[in-house]
Amino acid sequence: MALTQLDISTEYIGEIVESSTSQFTSESRELNGAPPFGSFVKTLGALPVYGLVFNVCTHSIEPNRRATAYGLTEQELREEQPQIFELLKTEFEAVIIGYGDDRGPQQVLPPQPPGIHSFVFPCTESEIKALTNSGDFLRSILCGNRLPADDLIIASVRNAWAARASDMPYLVGIGKDLCRLIRDDYDRLSSIMRRISQ
Amino acid sequence: MNDLWNNLNGSPNIQDGGEIGVVTQGSLTEGVEMKLNPDRSVEDVKAGKFVVIEGYKNQFFSMITDLSLDATNPEILLYPPRESDQLLHSVLNGASTYVTVALRPMLMLEQGEEVVDEPRPVKTIPSHFSKVVEAEEEDVSRVFGSEEKDDRFFNMGTPLDMDTPVCINLNRFVERSNGIFGKTGTGKSFLTRLVLCGLIKNKKAVNLIFDMHNEYGFRAMKEGGQGNSFVKGLKQLFGNQVALFSLDPESSRQRGIQPDHEVYITYDQIAVEDVIALQDELQLNPTASESAYLVYAMYKNRWLRQLLSLDGPDVEQFAEDIGANKSSLSALHRKLKRIENFPFMVNSLNGADAVDTMMDYIDRGIHIVLEFGRQTSMLAYLLVANILSRRIHEQYVTKSEKFYASQNSEDQPRPLVITIEEAHKFLNPATARQTIFGTIAREMRKYYVSLLVVDQRPSGIDEEVLSQLGTKITALLNDEKDIQGVLTGVSNASGLRSVLASLDSKQQALVFGHAVPMPVVIKTRDYDEIFYKAMGDLSDEERMEKAEAASAAIFGD
Ligand SMILES: Nc1ncnc2c1ncn2[C@@H]1O[C@H](COP(=O)(O)OP(=O)(O)OP(=O)(O)O)[C@@H](O)[C@H]1O
Ligand SMILES: [Mg+2]
Numbered sequence: 016m017a018l019t020q021l022d023i024s025t026e027y028i029g030e031i032v033e034s035s036t037s038q039f040t041s042e043s044r045e046l047n048g049a050p051p052f053g054s055f056v057k058t059l060g061a062l063p064v065y066g067l068v069f070n071v072c073t074h075s076i077e078p079n080r081r082a083t084a085y086g087l088t089e090q091e092l093r094e095e096q097p098q099i100f101e102l103l104k105t106e107f108e109a110v111i112i113g114y115g116d117d118r119g120p121q122q123v124l125p126p127q128p129p130g131i132h133s134f135v136f137p138c139t140e141s142e143i144k145a146l147t148n149s150g151d152f153l154r155s156i157l158c159g160n161r162l163p164a165d166d167l168i169i170a171s172v173r174n175a176w177a178a179r180a181s182d183m184p185y186l187v188g189i190g191k192d193l194c195r196l197i198r199d200d201y202d203r204l205s206s207i208m209r210r211i212s213q
Numbered sequence: 214m215n216d217l218w219n220n221l222n223g224s225p226n227i228q229d230g231g232e233i234g235v236v237t238q239g240s241l242t243e244g245v246e247m248k249l250n251p252d253r254s255v256e257d258v259k260a261g262k263f264v265v266i267e268g269y270k271n272q273f274f275s276m277i278t279d280l281s282l283d284a285t286n287p288e289i290l291l292y293p294p295r296e297s298d299q300l301l302h303s304v305l306n307g308a309s310t311y312v313t314v315a316l317r318p319m320l321m322l323e324q325g326e327e328v329v330d331e332p333r334p335v336k337t338i339p340s341h342f343s344k345v346v347e348a349e350e351e352d353v354s355r356v357f358g359s360e361e362k363d364d365r366f367f368n369m370g371t372p373l374d375m376d377t378p379v380c381i382n383l384n385r386f387v388e389r390s391n392g393i394f395g396k397t398g399t400g401k402s403f404l405t406r407l408v409l410c411g412l413i414k415n416k417k418a419v420n421l422i423f424d425m426h427n428e429y430g431f432r433a434m435k436e437g438g439q440g441n442s443f444v445k446g447l448k449q450l451f452g453n454q455v456a457l458f459s460l461d462p463e464s465s466r467q468r469g470i471q472p473d474h475e476v477y478i479t480y481d482q483i484a485v486e487d488v489i490a491l492q493d494e495l496q497l498n499p500t501a502s503e504s505a506y507l508v509y510a511m512y513k514n515r516w517l518r519q520l521l522s523l524d525g526p527d528v529e530q531f532a533e534d535i536g537a538n539k540s541s542l543s544a545l546h547r548k549l550k551r552i553e554n555f556p557f558m559v560n561s562l563n564g565a566d567a568v569d570t571m572m573d574y575i576d577r578g579i580h581i582v583l584e585f586g587r588q589t590s591m592l593a594y595l596l597v598a599n600i601l602s603r604r605i606h607e608q609y610v611t612k613s614e615k616f617y618a619s620q621n622s623e624d625q626p627r628p629l630v631i632t633i634e635e636a637h638k639f640l641n642p643a644t645a646r647q648t649i650f651g652t653i654a655r656e657m658r659k660y661y662v663s664l665l666v667v668d669q670r671p672s673g674i675d676e677e678v679l680s681q682l683g684t685k686i687t688a689l690l691n692d693e694k695d696i697q698g699v700l701t702g703v704s705n706a707s708g709l710r711s712v713l714a715s716l717d718s719k720q721q722a723l724v725f726g727h728a729v730p731m732p733v734v735i736k737t738r739d740y741d742e743i744f745y746k747a748m749g750d751l752s753d754e755e756r757m758e759k760a761e762a763a764s765a766a767i768f769g770d
Contacts, residue, residue, distance in 0.1 A: 190304030209301070
């Protein structure tokens with residue numbers, strides 16, 4: 016038990032600072048060390064919650080202050096003004112696409128939001144597969160508000176596809192689901208598919 | 214990689230005979246539509262294919278009648294994906310772009326039900342999303358019967374892309390007059406030979422064949438890949454069950470054939486009716502028949518001999534004498550003069566009357582092929598076929614009346630099937646009501662005589678006659694009028710129209726009507742050594758062996 020505790024504390028990539036049943040915001044453990052846009056993340060707990068990163072931002076730790084431009088490279092800045100990096104933090108937001116119960120990942124919103132201060136971890140390949148075996152996660156993306164839907168679809172489908180060793184029939188199947196979900200918007204479909212497979 | 218895309222876009226190698234699509238909509242009158250499964254390639258699905266719709270309670274045996282490419286979004290059609298964009302192709306396939314297949318349910322059977330003689334019409338349609346599957350072997354034999362079951366069934370070929378035989382029910386076939394159609398070179402004569410073999414082999418009727426092109430009795434030409442070859446005729450296959458009559462014995466002999474009988478016709482045997490049948494061919498005007506009847510009224514049987522004995526100028530006087538229209542009678546006289554040129558026309562017979570000989574054979578159940586030799590003119594064919602058929606029919610009427618009166622099964626005449634080629638010449642709308650063939654076609658075998666009409670221009674045949682034909686076997690037809698003609702009297706003809714027009718140009722035929730429970734497209738059975746064997750014919754070696762065995766039996770080794 017102690018070992019896993021240790022394990023977790025070394026692997027986590029963020030900590031939740033704001034939470035709801037549909038989205039959560041976490042602070043990245045490292046400055047500029049957030050998981051990439053479109054990656055699958057999870058929190059651990061009684062009910063693990065799965066999310067998809069849709070926004071990453073770095074800003075001043077004080078709400079009303081902004082960083083100032085110095086005209087120096089990062090290298091020079093680190094040497095001359097190391098303290099300013101202490102005043103910055105990186106945050107990332109994730110849209111919740113499911114939670115886990117004893118049957119494994121379910122593509123349904125969790126009954127309760129993930130707890131504040133829970134740690135956030137990247138998902139394993141098998142979890143990604145379980146979450147993306149149907150096109151339902153695309154629906155969560157398309158229905159969520161203020162999400163950059165098309166880009167998020169492209170990034171997440173690429174991840175899901177990579178988890179399956181670039182299996183073509185999978186991509187075609189997802190394409191068909193997407194086509195139905197965006198109601199035959201041919202233009203949009205062809206642009207998304209083109210960018211996924213690039 | 215290419216294979217991969219082929220797989221995604223409907224692979225040609227998915228041939229598991231399984232599901233090909235689901236029913237999406239339809240109506241009883243218009244037929245049903247199915248959406249093709251995306252894993253099937255549209256190019257594997259052909260018009261005329263025999264498929265089964267699995268409803269909840271019933272199986273619907275259906276024919277594919279039409280195919281269409283559809284798209285949910287017209288924009289796709291305006292900006293089709295580029296060829297290199299295989300992914301988009303695959304994504305659209307089956308989702309936004311899909312194939313709709315029109316099906317025509319032709320026969321409905323409850324699970325486990327067998328086809329009885331009179332199939333029930335389709336009265337309902339399968340429900341939404343019923344599975345459509347490729348027909349399997351047992352489906353074919355369940356619907357069409359099989360030769361092993363019963364000698365009623367005769368193998369005519371196989372459904373498209375299948376190997377199970379499709380049989381026609383010969384008992385039902387001989388209950389009506391039937392037609393074999395198709396444009397020239399599509400295999401009508403081969404189909405006819407097949408049907409005749411079936412009738413002879415299974416002893417369902419006696420045949421009288423007016424063989425205009427000398428291709429039924431002995432040896433017929435087969436066009437093939439490497440030059441022409443010959444196939445066996447009925448006489449070769451069935452030996453003394455078939456008698457060969459010839460109108461031109463010299464030609465028969467030149468071809469190395471010894472006819473069993475020669476046929477001659479006397480002028481007295483030609484009736485006015487027979488001349489009416491020539492109306493089209495001789496371009497007689499309608500008053501000609503009146504004139505002919507006037508002559509007949511005076512001279513009875515000798516009317517034609519009398520008329521033809523006159524010289525040109527005397528005809529007018531003659532017309533005046535009998536009160537006929539002068540110009541009409543002269544025209545008739547002039548045109549009938551052509552008959553005198555036929556070598557088979559004689560003033561009096563030396564031997565027996567051909568009709569008596571024929572009746573004698575027919576009564577013994579022996580089939581007759583009448584070869585025309587070099588007498589290939591339409592006029593000779595029409596004239597002879599009319600005279601002989603009329604007189605044989607007369608005898609059949611007498612026999613049948615006798616049977617109806619006595620009801621003694623010994624008196625029952627043997628059903629007779631008369632085969633004529635170029636049938637539209639016999640059965641055109643202008644004369645079909647007055648000629649013997651029109652009569653036979655309309656009276657529906659009341660007198661045990663029916664027709665097998667073979668024709669390439671069915672639109673030229675009287676509509677009433679066409680609609681009386683029980684079973685129609687038709688190879689490719691292109692002309693819209695001909696297609697319409699063949700489908701006269703068929704309910705729900707619309708689907709069959711496209712099927713007919715899309716048949717292969719050889720050895721494929723649509724069979725529908727009385728002798729099959731549902732319309733079906735077949736690849737016609739090969740007329741080859743295997744077929745000869747099935748008809749009981751021996752190969753040359755076997756014949757030798759048999760002869761040796763026989764001689765050994767007689768003379769000892
Ligand atoms: N069942 C068959 N078995 C073998 N060959 C066939 C068969 N059906 C058609 N053919 C091929 O098609 C060719 C044409 O067939 P056929 O002579 O029967 O045509 P048709 O319709 O009677 O033509 P036409 O109008 O000239 O009389 C044949 O010579 C033969 O090569
Ligand atoms: Mg022919």
